Amino acid sequence: MKQKRILAAATALTLLGSLLTSCSSSTATTTTAGSSTAATTAEATTTAAAETTTAEAAGTTTAAETTTAEASDSATGTGDAALKIVIVTSPSGVDDGSFNEDNYNGILSFIKNNPASTVKDIKEPDSANAVTAVANVLADYDVIVTPGYQFAGIYQLAVDNPDKDFILVDSNPSDTDGNEQSADNIYAMTFAEQESGFYAGVAAALETKSGKVAVVNGVAYPSNVNYQYGFESGVNYAVKHLNATAEVVELQQYAGTDVTGADVGGNYIGDFSDPATGKIVGEALLAEGCDILFVAAGNSGNGVFTAVKENGAAKVIGCDVDQYDDGVNGSSNIVLTSVLKVMSTNVEKQLQAIADGTFTGGNVVLNATTDSTGYVSDPSRSQLSDTTKTALEDVYTKVKDGTIVPAANFNGYTPEDFPGLN
Amino acid sequence: MNTMIIDGLSYALPLLIIACGGIFSERSGVTNLALEGFLGFGAFTGSLFVALTSSWFSNGSTVPMYLAFLFAMLGGGFYALLFALLCIKFRANQVIAGVVINILSVALTGFLTSQINSSVFGEASNKFQLGVSPRWTVPGLSQIPVLGAVFTKFYPFEILIVILVIFINYLLYKTRFGMHLRAAGDNPQAVDTAGISVAKVRFTAVVIAGMLAGLGGMCYAYSISTNFSPSIYFGAGYLAIAAMIFGNWKLMPTLAACLIFGLARSGAYQLVGYLKLSSNYTNLALAIPYVLTLLLLIFFSKTNRAPRALGEIYDKSKR
Numbered sequence: 001m002k003q004k005r006i007l008a009a010a011t012a013l014t015l016l017g018s019l020l021t022s023c024s025s026s027t028a029t030t031t032t033a034g035s036s037t038a039a040t041t042a043e044a045t046t047t048a049a050a051e052t053t054t055a056e057a058a059g060t061t062t063a064a065e066t067t068t069a070e071a072s073d074s075a076t077g078t079g080d081a082a083l084k085i086v087i088v089t090s091p092s093g094v095d096d097g098s099f100n101e102d103n104y105n106g107i108l109s110f111i112k113n114n115p116a117s118t119v120k121d122i123k124e125p126d127s128a129n130a131v132t133a134v135a136n137v138l139a140d141y142d143v144i145v146t147p148g149y150q151f152a153g154i155y156q157l158a159v160d161n162p163d164k165d166f167i168l169v170d171s172n173p174s175d176t177d178g179n180e181q182s183a184d185n186i187y188a189m190t191f192a193e194q195e196s197g198f199y200a201g202v203a204a205a206l207e208t209k210s211g212k213v214a215v216v217n218g219v220a221y222p223s224n225v226n227y228q229y230g231f232e233s234g235v236n237y238a239v240k241h242l243n244a245t246a247e248v249v250e251l252q253q254y255a256g257t258d259v260t261g262a263d264v265g266g267n268y269i270g271d272f273s274d275p276a277t278g279k280i281v282g283e284a285l286l287a288e289g290c291d292i293l294f295v296a297a298g299n300s301g302n303g304v305f306t307a308v309k310e311n312g313a314a315k316v317i318g319c320d321v322d323q324y325d326d327g328v329n330g331s332s333n334i335v336l337t338s339v340l341k342v343m344s345t346n347v348e349k350q351l352q353a354i355a356d357g358t359f360t361g362g363n364v365v366l367n368a369t370t371d372s373t374g375y376v377s378d379p380s381r382s383q384l385s386d387t388t389k390t391a392l393e394d395v396y397t398k399v400k401d402g403t404i405v406p407a408a409n410f411n412g413y414t415p416e417d418f419p420g421l422n
Numbered sequence: 423m424n425t426m427i428i429d430g431l432s433y434a435l436p437l438l439i440i441a442c443g444g445i446f447s448e449r450s451g452v453t454n455l456a457l458e459g460f461l462g463f464g465a466f467t468g469s470l471f472v473a474l475t476s477s478w479f480s481n482g483s484t485v486p487m488y489l490a491f492l493f494a495m496l497g498g499g500f501y502a503l504l505f506a507l508l509c510i511k512f513r514a515n516q517v518i519a520g521v522v523i524n525i526l527s528v529a530l531t532g533f534l535t536s537q538i539n540s541s542v543f544g545e546a547s548n549k550f551q552l553g554v555s556p557r558w559t560v561p562g563l564s565q566i567p568v569l570g571a572v573f574t575k576f577y578p579f580e581i582l583i584v585i586l587v588i589f590i591n592y593l594l595y596k597t598r599f600g601m602h603l604r605a606a607g608d609n610p611q612a613v614d615t616a617g618i619s620v621a622k623v624r625f626t627a628v629v630i631a632g633m634l635a636g637l638g639g640m641c642y643a644y645s646i647s648t649n650f651s652p653s654i655y656f657g658a659g660y661l662a663i664a665a666m667i668f669g670n671w672k673l674m675p676t677l678a679a680c681l682i683f684g685l686a687r688s689g690a691y692q693l694v695g696y697l698k699l700s701s702n703y704t705n706l707a708l709a710i711p712y713v714l715t716l717l718l719l720i721f722f723s724k725t726n727r728a729p730r731a732l733g734e735i736y737d738k739s740k741r
Contacts (some may be wrong), residue, residue, distance in 0.1 A: 061659055092548055092651075095536055095540065096547070097547040252698065253694040253696060257702065273653060279646055280429060281690055299651075302648075302649065302653065303647075306554070306645070306648045309554040309648055310557060325547075325551070330553060331481040
């Protein structure tokens with residue numbers, strides 16, 4: 001008897017354990033709308049908002065009219081569009097202090113201006129399951145924000161649900177055969193990484209004391225190769241035009257092979273989530289005498305940061321978002337600056353467009369012309385010298401007006417020969 | 423060569439201490455797949471301690487680091503209680519309980535880290551930042567060719583682990599407790615006949631396993647990422663189990679296995695660099711130690727012997 005009871009208890013505990021697990025890994029609800037009254041208002045007005053976006057029904061109540069009327073207001077930042085937004089992310093979640101969080105912040109600032117809107121964040125631990133996760137919750141929301149290339153497959157979903165709007169970050173949608181597509185209700189934003197890499201290269205070349213700099217990447221996907229080529233372009237530019245003395249160090253055992261099978265050089269860790277190997281690569285580069293490393297390697301980059309922290313004298317340049325907080329090393333900081341993909345303002349801009357009814361889908365490469373690439377120059381979040389800052393400002397304007405076009409994986413230029421260098 | 427030894431040791435020694443945890447648990451007769459979960463939870467507790475108390479210490483002080491190791495052991499041991507409770511008290515299937523413990527640990531630490539960061543520190547982050555561990559070099563000894571690398575740029579925790587392993591060797595093979603423990607894994611009936619509680623011995627062994635694995639996890643948190651984040655679960659626990667089995671559940675062969683894994687891992691990169699091969703061969707070189715392990719196992723597996731009562735729930739009434 002006793003044994004049976006114990007067995008039952010064990011089963012119950014195991015069940016409880018697995019339940020707990022699934023709970024914590026799936027969702028953490030965040031209602032940012034403030035009070036519960038705001039949430040109810042949201043419920044009440046959604047239907048009206050939905051109707052305004054589709055064909056105007058003749059008999060819509062005044063609620064619908066107010067929404068349209070308010071639309072002009074919202075452009076100035078005081079709208080009350082009631083969008084139900086959901087953000088589906090990788091398991092690191094919307095508070096990862098990095099990529100996902102930047103997107104989430106864009107949503108939050110939209111909600112600040114449109115308090116009737118709500119957001120819910122969902123974590124999908126299995127990237128192969130990302131699209132299914134979106135499909136499961138699709139019915140409950142108006143706008144779906146999906147940061148990351150694992151969501152490229154939402155194309156079919158978007159076509160099947162023309163009344164929903166999708167914001168896809170850092171990837172273009174693709175159909176089930178993997179062919180790139182575009183849809184009217186998907187705004188897919190990718191970034192000109194080579195521009196960000198270029199700022200990093202210029203900054204590194206100007207700040208190095210040993211005359212040796214390097215770039216560390218994760219896997220030679222186009223986005224990473226863009227960063228690498230951009231960085232090399234930046235160093236070459238600074239050497240030729242800004243009197244810098246610097247050379248780019250590449251270790252051939254870490255050379256990358258891009259998606260077409262070509263050897264692109266550089267230093268590739270081979271993985272985005274292997275900090276242990278990242279540290280080995282970082283140490284190898286420091287042993288070669290590099291004193292500034294540009295790190296664009298996702299989670300693997302953490303290992304490079306550790307290597308640099310232990311080294312004490314070297315510095316890193318962060319990537320995608322402001323990584324200054326990751327660089328704390330006792331009383332000092334190893335982050336020289338971070339080069340950015342400005343996702344938050346672009347997400348906010350598109351949400352506002354949806355609220356205003358001016359949303360149009362498409363696959364867009366964002367660059368300096370819309371201030372979507374950039375670098376951190378705030379003295380409390382970076383350690384650039386004044387001369388470097390002045391030089392970077394000059395370079396930034398030149399990239400913006402097209403005088404300089406840094407080399408990218410597939411834009412036909414090389415780091416040794418691109419517009420603006422010769 | 424030097425880099426290979428320095429890197430290799432800093433990777434192999436934490437692996438060894440985790441494997442030691444496995445030895446404790448399995449020699450007492452409890453199959454332990456939960457090492458991965460233990461090490462993560464241990465690292466979580468240690469890092470939480472650092473995050474909570476770092477403001478008490480002067481900047482750059484290493485005191486929090488040493489205390490973190492202590493708390494990691496406590497946390498790992500505490501978490502292991504749950505596993506011991508499931509396996510020994512409630513007689514759950516040990517393999518399944520181990521897997522559950524691992525999954526629970528990943529989810530629980532990730533969840534708690536985010537929650538504590540937002541509620542206590544008011545910042546949105548899934549990481550606890552740690553300081554950087556100092557690295558020591560012994561002045562005279564480090565000049566010796568080849569062998570000197572052992573005394574160059576090592577982490578303080580490496581010394582701690584070496585001392586612990588010597589103590590574990592003594593505890594397992596030279597004390598009454600060690601004898602009871604090994605007997606509980608081979609012939610629990612005999613232990614029971616001698617008037618010693620098998621459950622108690624196994625309980626202690628599992629908790630020790632948790633403490634050692636927790637320590638190992640904390641070492642990796644310092645040496646690899648200098649923060650605690652879910653990336654601590656990179657499979658070291660499973661690799662430690664492999665090293666333990668390859669080491670025939672004995673301490674010294676397990677040490678050898680850990681060293682092979684550690685040195686070969688850092689050596690593979692050096693080899694490819696030295697031979698000036700393309701990076702395509704790096705993965706191949708990384709596979710060498712495992713292929714070697716497989717081959718060795720084919721020849722030596724005859725003499726390999728798991729503890730006889732491993733994985734069996736001890737039941738007095740059964741003969």
